[in-house]
Amino acid sequence: MHDFLETAKHLFTDLPGFLDGFIADYGFWVYALLFAIIFAETGLVVAPFLPGDSLLFTVGALAARGSMNVWLIAGLLIVAGVLGDAVNYWVGKWIGPRVFRYDPSSGKAPTLLERLLNRRHLDRAHEFYEKYGGKAVVLGRFVPIVRTFVPFVAGAGAMNYSKFVVYNIAGAVLWVGVCVGAGYAFGNIDFVKNNFELVVVGIIIVSVLPMGVEWVLARRRAKSAGKGGEAGPKGGEG
Numbered sequence: 001m002h003d004f005l006e007t008a009k010h011l012f013t014d015l016p017g018f019l020d021g022f023i024a025d026y027g028f029w030v031y032a033l034l035f036a037i038i039f040a041e042t043g044l045v046v047a048p049f050l051p052g053d054s055l056l057f058t059v060g061a062l063a064a065r066g067s068m069n070v071w072l073i074a075g076l077l078i079v080a081g082v083l084g085d086a087v088n089y090w091v092g093k094w095i096g097p098r099v100f101r102y103d104p105s106s107g108k109a110p111t112l113l114e115r116l117l118n119r120r121h122l123d124r125a126h127e128f129y130e131k132y133g134g135k136a137v138v139l140g141r142f143v144p145i146v147r148t149f150v151p152f153v154a155g156a157g158a159m160n161y162s163k164f165v166v167y168n169i170a171g172a173v174l175w176v177g178v179c180v181g182a183g184y185a186f187g188n189i190d191f192v193k194n195n196f197e198l199v200v201v202g203i204i205i206v207s208v209l210p211m212g213v214e215w216v217l218a219r220r221r222a223k224s225a226g227k228g229g230e231a232g233p234k235g236g237e238g
Contacts, residue, residue, distance in 0.1 A: 020062075020065065020067045023062070023067045023068060024067075030068075031068075031072070031073060031076060034055070034059060034073065034076070034077065034080075035076050035077065035079075035080045036080075037050055037051065037055060038052070038055070038056075038077050038080040038081055038084065039080040039081075039083055039084040039087075040084070041084070041147075041148060042080070042081050042084030042085050042088065042147060042148060042151070043083065043084030043085065043086075043087040043088045043151075044084075044087075044088070044148075045088065045091070045092075045122075045148060045149060045152050047148065048144070048145045048148035048149065051204070052144060052147065053142070053144070053179050053203070053206075054200070054203040054204045054206075056077065056175070056176060056179030056180050056183065057179050057180070057182055057183035057186075057203050058183060058200055058203065059073055059077070059180055059183060060179065060180035060181060060182060060183020060184040060185075060186075060187060061183040061184070061186065061187035061192060061196070061199070062183075062187070063180070063183070063184050063187070064183065064184045064185075064186075064187025064188045065187060065193070070180065070184055073180070074176055074177065074180045077176045077180070078172045078173055078176045078177075081141070081171075081172035081175060081176060082168055082169055082172045084151075085137070085151040085168045085171070085172070086151075086165075086168060088148070088151035088152050088155070089151045089152070089154055089155040089159075089161070089164055089168075090155060091152060091155065092151065092152035092153060092154065092155025092156040093155035093156065094155075122149055122152070122153070124145070124146065124149070125140070125145075125146050125148075125149030125150050125152070125153045126149075126153050128140060128143070128146050128150060129150055129153045129154060129157065134154075134159065134163055134164070134167050135167070136150050136154075137150055137151065137154060137164060137167035137168055137171050138167050138170055138171035138174060139171075140171070141171040141172070141174065141175035142175060142178075147175075151164075151168070186199075
């Protein structure tokens with residue numbers, strides 16, 4: 001119990017020092033864990049909740065402190081992002097059409113995958129893809145939730161794979177390069193060094209903010225639709 005409290009105290013009072021020590025002790029496994037997180041966040045449609053932008057920025061900031069090799073970790077995470085999107089594409093190509101054909105109002109019991117998939121997130125990614133076409137594979141990298149579902153939608157929409165590969169690689173290089181690069185650049189600033197914990201919290205808040213805004217807007221749209229549905233019958237009675 002004492003060791004746990006000491007670790008917790010170290011974590012909250014000296015996060016940079018804690019992370020530096022953790023990476024020094026478990027270097028290989030830290031790299032492997034980061035690779036797995038980015039692969040899962042981009043490759044598994046059931047894992048859109050995993051960190052993306054905030055994790056990449058933090059990795060860059062840690063690399064600026066000398067805790068990690070920035071070129072090695074950036075290269076690994078680019079590979080993870082490319083492989084994740086590629087897997088997501090083929091999963092979408094294989095089962096996507098069946099998922100999109102499923103109608104919740106049909107009375108048919110959904111499959112396990114249809115239960116796991118968030119239909120609202122899937123529809124949002126589909127709208128994003130319809131709006132931007134192939135460029136959605138690149139632009140979607142910078143949009144939480146959307147980046148997890150766009151490759152799935154691209155596969156389900158029968159996007160040419162050779163074309164998808166180009167957008168996939170370009171998107172991964174741009175996404176990881178910008179986010180890790182920003183963390184690496186700002187990580188050398190004294191304010192970031194001296195307030196690392198606050199910066200990490202701020203990045204997390206900014207990262208989840210779009211999801212919060214989307215949730216609020218969705219609630220408002222649902223309420224508006226409900227009020228509109230209620231107003232129709234009343235007008236008819238008049």
